[in-house]
Amino acid sequence: MDEIAEEYGTSQMLSALLACGDAPEGLSGEVLYGVLAFCYEAILGREDIEVYSLEAELANARCGEVIAFQKGCVLAALGNP
Incomplete structure (x- = not known):
C-alpha cells in the first residue's frame, strides 16, 4: 500500500499503525513517542512550509493544533486533564 x-x-500513518500493532501488551513510552x-510528521509534510525549522513549525x-491535541x-492518559 505504501508504494502505491x-x-x-x-x-x-502506516508506520504509526504498525507500531501500535506491534505492541500487543500496550505502548511503552518509547513506542508511544x-x-x-x-x-506529527504526516501532518507536517502536508503543510506548505517552505523551509523546515522550529520557528516555521x-x-x-x-x-500547533496537532501538538496541542497530542x-x-x-x-x-496520565489523569491530568
Whole structure:
C-alpha cells in the first residue's frame, strides 16, 4: 500500500499503525513517542512550509493544533486533564 499511495503522510500513518500493532501488551513510552512523531510528521509534510525549522513549525497553525491535541491526549492518559 505504501508504494502505491499518492497521498503524502500515508507512509507515516502506516508506520504509526504498525507500531501500535506491534505492541500487543500496550505502548511503552518509547513506542508511544514514535507513534506520535509519525503522526506529527504526516501532518507536517502536508503543510506548505517552505523551509523546515522550529520557528516555521511553531508559526504554523496546524502544527500547533496537532501538538496541542497530542499533549492533551497524553495529559488525559496520565489523569491530568
